[in-house]
Structure formats: structure tokens, C-alpha cells
Amino acid sequence: MSEPIYVVGHQQPDTDTICSAIAYARLKKKQGADVVPARAGPLNPETQFVVDRWDVEVPARLDDAAGEQLILVDHNEYSQTVAGAEKAEIVEIIDHHRLGGIETSEPILFRNEPVGSTATILTQLFDDANETITTQTAGLLLSGILSDTVVLRSPTTTDRDRTVAGRLADIAGVDYEAYGTDLLSQKSKIGEKSPREMVLSDFKEFDFDGQHVGIGQIETVEPSAVLDQQEAVVEAMNEVVTERDNAVFLLLVTDLLEEDSTALVAGPEIELVETGLDTTFTDHESFLPGVMSRKKQVVPLLEDAFGAHSA
Known part of the structure; x- marks a missing residue:
């Protein structure tokens, strides 16, 4: 039996990283791939709030990726990858940051766009694949966008982020400003x-x-x-x-x-x-x-x- 492909974000995972890993694994599974979400570190209070709010299982922690197949989300630099990534096979990258020097031996799908959140790109990938975004997945993707753009107030926010956030909020059945306020309140728990x-x-x-x-x-x-x-x-x-x-x-x-x-x-x-x-x-x-x-x-x-x- 072959090993699964892990979808994993950077070493200190934030909400966009975790939600993107879960959402993209769901999309790849719908397309018939043996893919599972993973994380490279502990959840912060905000992300724990999100997985609890949407009743989602926390991805298993991947401590050493050597010899594995990886899909990287929300980063593309070896200095930020899970331990062992340099000895892994990177098969895809979905990101919204600067290009950071990862090299591969074969051509791969590399989707990198100047938007405020990886979740914005993933929403487009669901649309490209003509796959339905469920209420739960919409909640996760919305959380990634609102977190990374500080409820659409960050200078990184684009019109695409705003449009996608509004649409995902409708699917998830929440008011994104009110839900965003709940997310911001979780960030203050860092002082604990x-x-x-x-x-x-x-x-x-x-x-x-x-x-x-x-x-x-x-x-x-x-x-x-x-x-x-x-x-x-x-x-x-x-x-x-x-x-x-x-x-x-x-x-x-x-x-x-x-x-x-x-x-x-x-x-x-x-x-x-x-x-x-x-x-x-x-x-x-x-x-x-x-x-x-x-x-x-x-x-x-x-x-x-x-x-x-x-x-």
C-alpha cells in the first residue's frame, strides 16, 4: 500500500496554513488522490477556536517529512518547511508569498498569487475543479482569509479576497464581520x-x-x-x-x-x-x-x- 501525500504548511502554523491544508486535502481526495492534511507545529489559540467552531479534526503532526511526498501550502521556503522537507519529494506548492528558493527535480504544479490568503487561491481551485464547497469547508476557508487579512483590513487585502470572503460567508451562514471579531478576540490569548x-x-x-x-x-x-x-x-x-x-x-x-x-x-x-x-x-x-x-x-x-x- 502506497504512502499518502501530505498537505502541510509552515513550521509555526497559523489559521490560513491549517485551514488551507485541510481544505486542499479535501479537494484532492474528491479528485481521487490519496492525500491527508498535516501540520508542522502546535495550533495557536485562534486556530484551535476555528477547528472547534467548525467541528473539524486537527490534522496529525508531521515531525519528519524525509522520504515523504509533500504538497506545501502557505509557504515555499526551506527555512520554513517541516523538518526533513529537503529530503522529501515536493509535488505541489500553493502559496501567496515571495518565491523562496525551493528546487525540484521534476516540473510541479506551483500556484502562487499576490492575494491576502492561501485560502483565496484554494477557493478558486475548488471552482476550477467544479467541486462544491460545503458549509464546513467554507467556514475553514473564510477563517483563513479573515485571519490573514485581519478581517480584510490588512494592506495585503485584495478585491478578490473581499469578494471571496463575502461568498464564503454566505455559504457558511455567518456574518463575516461578527465572525471576524470572534477571531480577533482569540488572538489576545497569546498573552497567556x-x-x-x-x-x-x-x-x-x-x-x-x-x-x-x-x-x-x-x-x-x-x-x-x-x-x-x-x-x-x-x-x-x-x-x-x-x-x-x-x-x-x-x-x-x-x-x-x-x-x-x-x-x-x-x-x-x-x-x-x-x-x-x-x-x-x-x-x-x-x-x-x-x-x-x-x-x-x-x-x-x-x-x-x-x-x-x-x-
Whole structure:
């Protein structure tokens, strides 16, 4: 009996990652493929709320993907993949982020679009396949969109995201603003975690011209729950820098109500972060007005700064 293909997202899974893995596995199964959803890490409070709300089984954890066949969703960089992915066969990628350097020996389906959520792309894939989106699947896909776009308020939000969210909300039978408010309230539970759990809750690692840069984000309606523990949080960030040999670790504490972020930083290359973001850190902290998107407002700027430094 052949092994299944695993649909899996990045190492610190968020709601879009988990919901996309479940939804795409459902679509592939409808098309006759032996595919199962998986996760590469623990669920955050918001995602746990979503799977409970829609009565969905949590995907099994895949700790080592070596020798397996993988479909990657919501990422396409080895620095973010499940352990063992470099020794796995990657057969598809569905994503909405920058291209990150994964190579394959054979041509694969690689769907990458500049939208606010992987779930937006998956909705189109259901339509392309002429497959019905059930109430439960619509709830999952809607959750992925609302989470990743901060209820359609993030600068990454596109008209497609808005159109698809409205349609999915109709299928799921919810008011997306009211449901989105429920999602946002779950994000504030991050303050109940330990400093290490907080800084790694949505952590992604990037390779900028050979230097490993960690960029985390905590989205909350109560940023004080994190910032009041700043000394312990920065200490935890320094531990991560040492463990992962990061040039720097930038953590965005994003206030979802005020629509801005406070950045915390650790590591030896703080000056490059200051250059890239055109800011100054005092006691490891800097206020970034209007910054909500790591993908659109932070990653490109830091990639340019590190690239210019190494040139």
C-alpha cells in the first residue's frame, strides 16, 4: 500500500496554513488522490477556536517529512518547511508569498498569487475543479482569509479576497464581520503563553543573502499583554537568535485596533533592521505606525537592506 501525500504548511502554523491544508486535502481526495492534511507545529489559540467552531479534526503532526511526498501550502521556503522537507519529494506548492528558493527535480504544479490568503487561491481551485464547497469547508476557508487579512483590513487585502470572503460567508451562514471579531478576540490569548511560546507563535525564518533572519508577529487587540513582559520577551528572542544562528530576530507586536505595530529586536545586526525600516530602536523597541503586514511592509525592506550590505 502506497504512502499518502501530505498537505502541510509552515513550521509555526497559523489559521490560513491549517485551514488551507485541510481544505486542499479535501479537494484532492474528491479528485481521487490519496492525500491527508498535516501540520508542522502546535495550533495557536485562534486556530484551535476555528477547528472547534467548525467541528473539524486537527490534522496529525508531521515531525519528519524525509522520504515523504509533500504538497506545501502557505509557504515555499526551506527555512520554513517541516523538518526533513529537503529530503522529501515536493509535488505541489500553493502559496501567496515571495518565491523562496525551493528546487525540484521534476516540473510541479506551483500556484502562487499576490492575494491576502492561501485560502483565496484554494477557493478558486475548488471552482476550477467544479467541486462544491460545503458549509464546513467554507467556514475553514473564510477563517483563513479573515485571519490573514485581519478581517480584510490588512494592506495585503485584495478585491478578490473581499469578494471571496463575502461568498464564503454566505455559504457558511455567518456574518463575516461578527465572525471576524470572534477571531480577533482569540488572538489576545497569546498573552497567556510563556515569552518563548509568544515569540515563536508566528515565527518565520528568511534567508537574505546567506544570512538567516527571523521575523515573528503577534497580532492582538491587547498589545500590552506582550509589551508589559518586554524584558522576558527580548530574553526569549535572544535565546532563539543563539539557537538558530540568526543574524537578527524582529518581532512585530501588531495592535489590530489601532492598526500599527511595536517592533522588538534582538541579535547582532540591529543596525541593518534600522536601515531597512528607517527607524531607530531604543532598548530594543521601536514604534512602526501603520505597519500591519510582515509580508508586504517588512520582509521586502529587510531583504533590500541585507542585500545592499552584502553587495
